[in-house]
Amino acid sequence: MKAFIHQHDNWPNFTWRSDEIVNLLSEARNLQGRLIGKMESIGFDLRNEALLDTLTLDVLKSSEIEGEYLNPDQVRSSIARRLGMDIAGSVESDRNIDGIVEMMLDATQNCFNSLTAERLFDWHAALFPTGRSGMYKITVADWRKDTTGPMQVVSGPMGKEKVHFQAPDSSIVENEMNLFLDWFKNNSKIDLVIKAAIAHLWFVTIHPFDDGNGRIARALTDMLLAQSDKSNQRFYSMSAQIRIERKGYYEILEKTQKGNLDITPWIEWFLCCLINALKSTDATLNRVLFKAAFWSKHSNTIINERQKKLLNKLLDGFEGKLTSSKWAKIAKCSKDSAIRDINDLIDKNILQKEAAGGRSTNYELKK
Numbered sequence: 001m002k003a004f005i006h007q008h009d010n011w012p013n014f015t016w017r018s019d020e021i022v023n024l025l026s027e028a029r030n031l032q033g034r035l036i037g038k039m040e041s042i043g044f045d046l047r048n049e050a051l052l053d054t055l056t057l058d059v060l061k062s063s064e065i066e067g068e069y070l071n072p073d074q075v076r077s078s079i080a081r082r083l084g085m086d087i088a089g090s091v092e093s094d095r096n097i098d099g100i101v102e103m104m105l106d107a108t109q110n111c112f113n114s115l116t117a118e119r120l121f122d123w124h125a126a127l128f129p130t131g132r133s134g135m136y137k138i139t140v141a142d143w144r145k146d147t148t149g150p151m152q153v154v155s156g157p158m159g160k161e162k163v164h165f166q167a168p169d170s171s172i173v174e175n176e177m178n179l180f181l182d183w184f185k186n187n188s189k190i191d192l193v194i195k196a197a198i199a200h201l202w203f204v205t206i207h208p209f210d211d212g213n214g215r216i217a218r219a220l221t222d223m224l225l226a227q228s229d230k231s232n233q234r235f236y237s238m239s240a241q242i243r244i245e246r247k248g249y250y251e252i253l254e255k256t257q258k259g260n261l262d263i264t265p266w267i268e269w270f271l272c273c274l275i276n277a278l279k280s281t282d283a284t285l286n287r288v289l290f291k292a293a294f295w296s297k298h299s300n301t302i303i304n305e306r307q308k309k310l311l312n313k314l315l316d317g318f319e320g321k322l323t324s325s326k327w328a329k330i331a332k333c334s335k336d337s338a339i340r341d342i343n344d345l346i347d348k349n350i351l352q353k354e355a356a357g358g359r360s361t362n363y364e365l366k367k
Contacts, residue, residue: 005257006168006205012179014198016264021194024271028193031278032229038285039235047233048085050288053316054234055079057284059097059104062218062239065246070097079105089309099126100215107219108234111226115184117177120208123219127212138210143177146170151207164254167207176206184220192228196221197270198263205257218242225274235284241277249273291315294365301348306331307341311350314365321354321362 002008039047056076063070074093078101081090093101103123113119121141128140139145151167168176180202187195203217218239226232242249248269256266294315303311310327320326328338342363345351354362 003258004166004205005259005261006176008261010261012183012202013261014202015262016194016267017262020264021267021271024268024275025191025193028271028274028278031275032193035235035278035281036229036231039233042285042289046288046292048083049291050235050284051233052076052080052083052085052087053284053288054237054281055104055108057240058222058234058237059100060240061237061243062104062215063100065218065239065243065249066214070100075101088305088312095129096127099129102126103216103219104222107223108226109232111223111232115181115220115223117181120177120216123216124209124212127215133211140210143173143208144170144210165257167205173206173208177208180206192224193271193274194267196224196228197267199224200270201253201256201263201266204253236277236281238274238277241273241280245273245276287315287317298350301350303345304341306333306337307345310341311345311365321360322364323360323362325360327363 005011039050042050056072056079059075059079060070060072071094073089073091074097077087077090078093078098079085080087081093082101082105103126106119106123125141128138131137131140144151146169150169152163153165154161154163156162180199183202184199190198200217200221203220204213207213209216221238222234225238226234252266252269256263291312294311310322310331313330314322324335324338324342327333327342328335331338331341333341342351346353346363349366351363352366354364
């Protein structure tokens with residue numbers, strides 16, 4: 001009995017039952033078309049704001065899936081610089097953040113360019129600029145070597161490990177990737193949304209790198225979804241939705257990788273996740289429109305740079321409670337200056353004290 005999907009004789013000749021996915025595919029395609037149409041109608045500046053929000057979310061959540069939490073301000077600033085956008089409160093970004101941003105932007109902004117081994121190596125080098133994953137030295141910009149044993153996904157304490165998946169031996173990875181890249185480049189008969197689902201599964205099953213396989217797989221997914229949209233502008237985040245559905249994501253991956261070459265359940269899960277991602281963009285768009293309306297309403301209001309910075313943070317979805325102490329820390333000013341800024345905005349009917357009260361006074365935008 002074959003333990004894993006890549007050990008089957010017909011690998012990688014995937015099959016699926018088209019009649020069982022056609023309705024989901026139609027719904028996803030309909031939502032894609034409606035979203036693109038909606039975004040084209042809102043104007044250049046708002047579209048750029050939505051694009052920046054979506055790409056920032058995509059980078060943050062793709063890393064969170066792997067347990068890595070990036071600084072949102074650094075991610076947003078790094079993306080804005082690379083897209084030539086001027087944003088308030090821009091900050092310097094770390095080298096590792098710039099790397100993942102460069103990879104994601106190359107995948108989406110240059111989605112119609114050919115995918116080659118060298119391009120994947122460039123992405124991998126961008127993800128690991130120091131040649132290390134955490135404390136451990138890894139093979140960068142080349143296929144994995146398995147010098148310490150088979151590439152496995154395991155859980156549980158030492159001595160009682162459970163092997164969830166074992167990747168193909170490193171000796172055949174180059175050949176496996178040649179097959180994958182040839183299919184990625186030449187197979188134009190498959191709907192691009194279905195192709196994105198297959199590419200994601202196929203790539204993470206080969207697991208060609210020492211680390212970063214999940215993030216690169218999601219970049220490839222975004223690349224093909226961008227092709228399916230016929231646009232290099234991203235207004236929905238598959239990675240953000242996978243982050244929400246992470247438990248189900250790993251469960252369906254493991255089940256599929258331990259199954260046969262009929263991957264219908266995987267494609268169904270992928271399409272449902274994509275549909276949820278597309279539906280969730282309403283929240284992003286509503287936030288962008290609210291932000292634009294806010295600044296239009298207050299275009300003649302005198303607001304200093306510290307206030308603008310903090311208001312934009314609130315408008316972008318400030319996490320946690322905003323206190324005068326946090327204001328002072330973020331704005332890099334004294335607490336007295338922070339209190340003056342806050343009271344000024346309260347007098348202008350822009351901020352208000354939260355009704356909940358508590359040990360600290362919290363502030364929010366006035367509705």
